[in-house]
Amino acid sequence: MAQVAPVEDNLGTRSGTAAKAIGPARTRRKFNYQSVIGTTPMILAAVGVFVICIIFSIIWSFTNSKLFPNFNFIGMAQYQRLWSTDRWLISVNNIWFFGIMSMIFNMGFGYLLAVFMDQRIRQEDLFRSIILYPFAMSLVVTGLVWQWMMDPNLGIQAAVRQWGWTSFQFAPLVKNETAIYGILIGGIWNGVGVTMAIMLAGLRGVDGEIWKAAKIDGIPTWRTYLFIVLPMMRGAIATAFILQCTGVVRVFDIVVAMTQGGPGISTQMPAIYVIQHITDRVNVGQGMAAATMMLMPVMILIALQYFLQWRAARKRSKAI
Known part of the structure; x- marks a missing residue:
């Protein structure tokens, strides 16, 4: 019994020493001035x-500002004129068509490419770099490349006709009815790579036990990707979307580089309307x-994202 007391004393001494060591460590945290100085300019x-310029942009939209902004308010007159202008209505129709179609093809092809990359193919890094390369290029460069490729005298049509198919036609940019489809092709080529990268990151984050369970149950691979794995990638899908x-909302460069908004006003976009x-x-x-x-649509998307995040956090807190 005489030997027990020193052990207890030692333990008490050690625990007290540890408590003293932990206590000051928590109070030694200093204010990080370097991070504040580094982030203040940003x-x-x-x-x-963003904030101030957006506020003044909204204010000036209710004025009759011409060359220079002023504060002569005229109410909703600018908006009434805006929605009665054919150029603006065509721009809105074009961006809706371009946006819906590009998102469908970018999300679809991006997921298919991600599934292809998820098969652990050889030279995966090389293929991933090739597919991602268009996204790293400027949209102006992308537009100029596709403008050249769709030129009836220099591009794909001329090359195929030189090979003997004299009736082949591929010049969508020269016609009002098909010019928007040419821009859509360039936009998909530019944006599908980053969607593939986001989707691939989501696929690689799926628990391996899910795949093992699906194989044990005899579920085909394509059904696993489509009906089991895809619903589990809500975060990656939301980010890509x-x-x-x-x-899509700010599409401008590729249209100017490919068609300048023409032929006529067939490929006008809202951003071009604003700049002009x-x-x-x-x-x-x-x-x-x-x-x-x-x-407005950007603000709606941001609000929707925060609402979904808030609802998901609320569900997690209730589950705990």
Whole structure:
């Protein structure tokens, strides 16, 4: 019994020493001035460029600003004129068509390519780099490349006709009815790679036990990918979807590089409408009204994303 006391004393001493060591460690945290200094310019730029500029853009959309912004408010006149202009209505129809079709093909082809890459093929890094390369290119360069490829005198049509198929036609950019399809091809080629990368990351994050259970149950591989794995990739799907949506709303470079909004106004987009009215047509109020209308779907998507995140967090807290 005499030997037990020293052990207890030692334990008590050690625990007290540990408590003293842990206590000061928690209070030694210092304010990280370097992180504040490093992030302050970014915060100021974000507030100045995004918040303040958005507020003033909305304000000027209710004015009759021409060459320079002013504060002569005219109510909803700019919006009434906007929605009665054929150029704007065609722009809205074009972006809806381009957006829906590009998202369908980008999400579909992106997932198929991700499934292909998920088979642990040889030279996976090489193939992944090749597929991702168009996304790293400027949209202007992408547009110029596809403009050349769709040129009836220099591109694919001319090459195929030189091989003997003289009746072959592939020049969508020269006709009003097909020009939007040519832009769609260039947009899909540019955006499918990043969707593939996001989807592949989602596939690689699926628990391996899911695959083992599906094989034991005799479920075909394609059904596993489609009905079991795909619903489990909600985060990756939402990320790719929002990225595609924001890219569609601000589509400008590739259209200007390929068609300049033509032939005629057949490939006009809202971003082109905004730029033309602010610069060429010297109508800042009308351009800001169009820019505000472009901002609305982005704000709806952001609000929807935060709502879904809030609901998911609430469900997790209830489950705990």
